[in-house]
Amino acid sequence: MQRPKACLDCAVKDKALCKALSPEELAKLNRLSYRKRYSAGQLIAGLSTPEAWCATILAGVVKLTKSLPDGRQQIVGLLFPSDFLGRPFKSTSPYAAEAATDVQLCCYSRRHFEHLLAEQPDLKQQLLERTLDAVDASHEWMLLLGCKSAKERVAALLVLIARRLAPDAGAAGAVQPPLAIELPLSRAEIADYLGLRLETVSRQLNRLEAAGVIKRVARRGIAICNARELDRLAGDPSS
């Protein structure tokens, strides 16, 4: 837990939710917010512990998971820098949030944030649009989980991560050619996200490499050799 830094310095200040705030309101939030760090694997918020705060991701990747009593687990979302974490208007979140990599958050109390929402229509508007986008993204993933083959799933995940992690790739269109990414997830986590087993993920990465679409470098590194082909394999109808 650190002393708040000036929002004006913030790494995500023009992509995050708070970009909607006026300078005065931003100053107010600045006073109320505080930074928190988590190291990879740490639990950020569980289902049992009702969380009293929301946050903006400043750095790192957060995974949202749901699980069944017998241990089966599904990752239902990944949060990247500038994304919003939390469940306003509900004391208990329906999922657990865990740091997939080392993570830095900008936290604010849920009550304060809700007040701010009520006062600042622009902020509420931003949150609403983001939430609508989150629904769309979930639907896209439901299509993947319900219909797609293992190969398509793995390809789709690589495309997703490349889009979010690539320096400044345009939101639309294919990622640019010789692109190297560092996977923020272990094989087991990838499997949990894709609704597969980790062995299956490993084999599919193998095949993609054999097909010359990607190249694995070290454990977590992936170089995308043929982005166009990867996009095609992912079978995203929206691209």
Place this chain on the structure above:
Amino acid sequence: MQRPKACLDCAVKDKALCKALSPEELAKLNRLSYRKRYSAGQLIAGLSTPEAWCATILAGVVKLTKSLPDGRQQIVGLLFPSDFLGRPFKSTSPYAAEAATDVQLCCYSRRHFEHLLAEQPDLKQQLLERTLDAVDASHEWMLLLGCKSAKERVAALLVLIARRLAPDAGAAGAVQPPLAIELPLSRAEIADYLGLRLETVSRQLNRLEAAGVIKRVARRGIAICNARELDRLAGDPSS
């Protein structure tokens, strides 16, 4: 397309989004809204035709579908009476909406609705909370699609439909014993919702009937004999 009836008569007036409106605003919406009917199977809104309106479901069930170029299809959501249909702030919806049963809608232009949202904080608040709930529901379904067995999926669907269609069952807790429901979906649609094949759905219904948990009556009818067991099979961690 019918002449608007008074909102005061509306079947869903105290469950739908518009419950947030003041009498004056409600009157305004009343003037702008109009009713539309669709018969089962009709397309309500496609991906290609950018929809210029939103609606509240008055009667019937609407299915939201996404599909892959090769024809594989996934139902990503079901809308029941009082639910909201539409995608504010975006000209093209990322899914197609189709009438699963005969449907009656209360429609209003997207532009007018967006203006109303801007003017009425309570309405925007309602929409925001509903959208947040929609995200939660999608996540729940991702858990089903990613982890659950065919039997669990079918059981979960029956529980879902029973909860939404049952007269006034409490939101929480099991549905009450000898409950008869009419499925709003064909076997093929159930399969598309659950990420299964229709033959598999049929076989699982068979097994549930053999186990004495349900009883099939006619094509679409299901009598739930053992609600507690059905809930258990569905494996919903939230119940």
Place this chain on the structure above:
DNA sequence: CGGCCGTTTGAGTCACCTCAACCACGGTGG
């Protein structure tokens, strides 16, 4: 060096898919 962890690789199995026939029902028309 030895143990640990994440990953890869291999072999065998199974739940669900595929293909195909069959059945029950409702509508149509002779």
Place this chain on the structure above:
DNA sequence: CCACCGTGGTTGAGGTGACTCAAACGGCCG
């Protein structure tokens, strides 16, 4: 009234993609 047909659902037999279990690999760290 019944023969016909179309549609939606069920049932059966066989195939397969992903799972399961198990072992080997290769960094990393003490």
